[in-house]
Amino acid sequence: MARTPGSVTRATASATANAVAGAGDLLSLLRDGEPRTRSELAAVTGLARSTVTQRVDALLASGLLAPAGAAVSTGGRPPVRFAFNPGARVTFAADLGATHARFAVTDLAGRVLEEHREDLDIALGPDHVLDRVVTVGERLLDHSGREASELLGVGLGLPGPVEHSAGRPVNPPIMPGWDGFDVQGHLTQRLDAPVLVDNDVNIMALGEHFATWPDEQHLLFIKVATGIGCGIISDGHVHRGAQGAAGDLGHVQLAREEQVLCRCGNVGCLEAVASGAAVARRLQEQGIDASSALDVVELARAGSVPAIQLIREAGRDIGEVLAAVVNLLNPSVIVIGGSLGLVGDHLIAGIREVIYRRSLPLATQHLRIVSSRTGDRAGILGAAVMVIDHGLAPSRVDARVNGT
Amino acid sequence: MARTPGSVTRATASATANAVAGAGDLLSLLRDGEPRTRSELAAVTGLARSTVTQRVDALLASGLLAPAGAAVSTGGRPPVRFAFNPGARVTFAADLGATHARFAVTDLAGRVLEEHREDLDIALGPDHVLDRVVTVGERLLDHSGREASELLGVGLGLPGPVEHSAGRPVNPPIMPGWDGFDVQGHLTQRLDAPVLVDNDVNIMALGEHFATWPDEQHLLFIKVATGIGCGIISDGHVHRGAQGAAGDLGHVQLAREEQVLCRCGNVGCLEAVASGAAVARRLQEQGIDASSALDVVELARAGSVPAIQLIREAGRDIGEVLAAVVNLLNPSVIVIGGSLGLVGDHLIAGIREVIYRRSLPLATQHLRIVSSRTGDRAGILGAAVMVIDHGLAPSRVDARVNGT
Numbered sequence: 001m002a003r004t005p006g007s008v009t010r011a012t013a014s015a016t017a018n019a020v021a022g023a024g025d026l027l028s029l030l031r032d033g034e035p036r037t038r039s040e041l042a043a044v045t046g047l048a049r050s051t052v053t054q055r056v057d058a059l060l061a062s063g064l065l066a067p068a069g070a071a072v073s074t075g076g077r078p079p080v081r082f083a084f085n086p087g088a089r090v091t092f093a094a095d096l097g098a099t100h101a102r103f104a105v106t107d108l109a110g111r112v113l114e115e116h117r118e119d120l121d122i123a124l125g126p127d128h129v130l131d132r133v134v135t136v137g138e139r140l141l142d143h144s145g146r147e148a149s150e151l152l153g154v155g156l157g158l159p160g161p162v163e164h165s166a167g168r169p170v171n172p173p174i175m176p177g178w179d180g181f182d183v184q185g186h187l188t189q190r191l192d193a194p195v196l197v198d199n200d201v202n203i204m205a206l207g208e209h210f211a212t213w214p215d216e217q218h219l220l221f222i223k224v225a226t227g228i229g230c231g232i233i234s235d236g237h238v239h240r241g242a243q244g245a246a247g248d249l250g251h252v253q254l255a256r257e258e259q260v261l262c263r264c265g266n267v268g269c270l271e272a273v274a275s276g277a278a279v280a281r282r283l284q285e286q287g288i289d290a291s292s293a294l295d296v297v298e299l300a301r302a303g304s305v306p307a308i309q310l311i312r313e314a315g316r317d318i319g320e321v322l323a324a325v326v327n328l329l330n331p332s333v334i335v336i337g338g339s340l341g342l343v344g345d346h347l348i349a350g351i352r353e354v355i356y357r358r359s360l361p362l363a364t365q366h367l368r369i370v371s372s373r374t375g376d377r378a379g380i381l382g383a384a385v386m387v388i389d390h391g392l393a394p395s396r397v398d399a400r401v402n403g404t
Numbered sequence: 405m406a407r408t409p410g411s412v413t414r415a416t417a418s419a420t421a422n423a424v425a426g427a428g429d430l431l432s433l434l435r436d437g438e439p440r441t442r443s444e445l446a447a448v449t450g451l452a453r454s455t456v457t458q459r460v461d462a463l464l465a466s467g468l469l470a471p472a473g474a475a476v477s478t479g480g481r482p483p484v485r486f487a488f489n490p491g492a493r494v495t496f497a498a499d500l501g502a503t504h505a506r507f508a509v510t511d512l513a514g515r516v517l518e519e520h521r522e523d524l525d526i527a528l529g530p531d532h533v534l535d536r537v538v539t540v541g542e543r544l545l546d547h548s549g550r551e552a553s554e555l556l557g558v559g560l561g562l563p564g565p566v567e568h569s570a571g572r573p574v575n576p577p578i579m580p581g582w583d584g585f586d587v588q589g590h591l592t593q594r595l596d597a598p599v600l601v602d603n604d605v606n607i608m609a610l611g612e613h614f615a616t617w618p619d620e621q622h623l624l625f626i627k628v629a630t631g632i633g634c635g636i637i638s639d640g641h642v643h644r645g646a647q648g649a650a651g652d653l654g655h656v657q658l659a660r661e662e663q664v665l666c667r668c669g670n671v672g673c674l675e676a677v678a679s680g681a682a683v684a685r686r687l688q689e690q691g692i693d694a695s696s697a698l699d700v701v702e703l704a705r706a707g708s709v710p711a712i713q714l715i716r717e718a719g720r721d722i723g724e725v726l727a728a729v730v731n732l733l734n735p736s737v738i739v740i741g742g743s744l745g746l747v748g749d750h751l752i753a754g755i756r757e758v759i760y761r762r763s764l765p766l767a768t769q770h771l772r773i774v775s776s777r778t779g780d781r782a783g784i785l786g787a788a789v790m791v792i793d794h795g796l797a798p799s800r801v802d803a804r805v806n807g808t
Contacts, residue, residue, distance in 0.1 A: 218646045234638045234643050239733065241622050241734025242621070243769060246732060252727075253724070254659060256659070324725070327649075328732070329650050358670065362574050362647055362649040
């Protein structure tokens with residue numbers, strides 16, 4: 001008995017659903033933004049003209065497709081072109097950090113329509129924090145002139161391990177009160193829209209991939225801030241792993257004699273020596289006033305030589321772990337982000353130095369190691385893209401245009 | 405402008421091609437082996453009955469589909485059921501190691517029809533070795549009563565880094581004369597069939613996944629023999645990376661003070677201390693006669709305590725690197741194979757010990773660490789599966805049934 005490839009699912013579809021099954025595939029084709037006539041769609045897809053008309057009508061009724069001007073005609077009434085309508089729905093994206101939150105309402109092409117940032121302490125717990133998420137979401141929707149009913153979905157990034165399929169944090173170290181909390185269920189009820197929850201670094205990888213490197217199939221996003229995390233794009237998709245716990249780079253053990261105790265209980269973890277918190281601790285040991293990753297960033301910006309030296313040293317330690325990851329995954333792009341990654345080239349210089357020395361020549365031949373270009377917007381972009389890719393998947397579009 | 409998802413490609417299809425475009429999708433559905441009538445296929449796919457008939461006829465003509473007995477009728481002539489015909493074509497699979505080769509002819513369900521093993525030194529170079537591959541291939545086809553024209557394709561595993569898309573080895577350390585050799589072109593010309601070439605550990609991962617763990621989406625296959633390599637299944641697919649160089653675990657640096665020089669030029673690589681070759685060297689240092697991984701295996705089989713101790717120690721070193729990989733990729737299954745992995749539980753015991761101590765709880769919660777069940781057949785099974793998945797991809801089936 002041969003395997004069934006995962007791409008084919010069996011629909012227990014009603015006669016009505018059958019009539020427009022495939023509308024989602026048609027929309028996927030049109031998501032490149034190019035307008036096409038019915039005849040062009042028939043030629044490209046190989047579908048019968050009547051089938052195309054049926055599917056186009058269903059997509060027009062849903063608003064996801066819109067007329068986009070007439071094509072040039074050789075005589076008679078010019079045929080109408082249709083294009084994907086990114087304004088048909090909106091997403092609400094939220095990226096929660098340890099102490100700071102970013103929110104946005106975007107259209108279906110990932111364009112930010114409204115945006116808001118504020119200090120928000122994740123340690124206040126899920127009830128308080130998610131209340132705030134709902135309030136800001138409703139306000140941003142209002143400001144953008146859209147209704148809650150127009151939400152394609154809500155995307156939320158959290159600063160800790162998340163079981164993506166269940167939408168719950170799992171043993172998050174800096175999120176007291178959140179362990180196992182049903183974030184997805186809670187927000188779905190409050191905002192009456194599909195909710196997707198993921199680790200903040202996964203959505204950053206998604207956002208950077210979408211905005212800056214859409215043609216690269218293998219990308220790593222490394223966030224270096226209070227902690228250290230990694231988002232993996234494998235063959236164009238986020239690699240989340242079996243429990244959604246993939247990308248934990250912070251607790252990999254370094255190849256060095258110094259044995260610093262880590263908050264995870266092991267010794268010699270990368271995070272214990274190379275995170276923003278670890279650099280701050282080392283500066284304190286030198287009598288310099290620094291108690292957080294943000295203090296380190298400010299010192300480096302002000303030209304503090306000890307801070308710059310320690311950031312470069314942290315880069316070398318991160319590079320040592322990444323050298324192994326490069327051998328293992330052979331990415332074409334490594335994007336360095338997070339507050340420490342975005343302050344000058346100090347961190348990235350240390351990372352490059354070690355990767356090019358330690359990784360195999362074949363794996364580094366075409367490797368680019370670059371700073372994040374989306375900066376602190378990577379997270380909200382990625383949260384929006386997560387919602388768009390999920391909500392516009394062909395099977396979901398088929399269900400939507402059938403009203404099921 | 406929104407992205408176009410990768411799943412939709414634009415066909416510059418002729419009118420004829422259009423007529424049966426989608427036959428490949430229909431075949432994908434039928435690859436589960438279950439027979440279905442035309443009506444059932446129409447109900448499941450939502451396609452018009454006439455379209456189903458057209459596609460079924462095209463697949464029947466190609467031989468990929470065959471009648472499979474009549475369905476129960478409520479009166480009148482009972483409708484015919486159709487099923488995927490795994491005997492329609494065959495694959496030729498070859499798995500070349502450093503000194504040993506395995507060959508098989510399989511059907512399209514991956515069943516081995518003919519098999520052959522022999523000593524074959526990869527260092528004899530591509531002309532000699534590929535001559536032998538062609539000779540054995542022709543003989544096995546002959547023995548199985550099939551023609552070269554019935555080949556869906558040829559799958560070849562090589563013991564070194566391979567640029568999969570080009571079908572060429574890249575700087576393979578133990579394959580003198582093979583660097584950059586156009587293996588794919590050479591074999592395509594000689595065997596007149598599509599040829600796919602990959603690293604031996606990638607095809608082992610594919611074979612083990614196919615035969616033993618088809619429902620797991622995240623699997624690692626670790627081969628421990630003369631060297632150490634890793635095949636990665638991510639979301640059900642082989643993760644090859646940007647240059648096809650992914651999975652190189654052997655040259656990751658260990659977190660220990662001992663600095664053994666590796667043949668790659670770096671010090672402290674995993675392969676320099678934990679491979680079959682490294683264990684043999686250590687046994688020699690103790691005055692025990694061992695010059696290869698196979699000698700180590702024989703000693704362990706004979707109950708040599710120093711050999712067993714050193715294999716377990718090698719397992720701990722491999723476990724240290726795998727602990728980091730588990731944090732990074734969160735697999736649900738790690739399969740241990742290769743000659744050292746298959747001799748008792750010594751290696752796997754050492755690996756388990758360190759992974760469960762060093763990896764994060766969430767990542768090891770449901771992790772299984774097991775011995776290869778396909779044993780030394782993982783490679784030829786995987787080479788066959790690689791050819792089948794490639795050759796039966798919907799777009800290629802569409803092209804085939806159209807004779808393009």
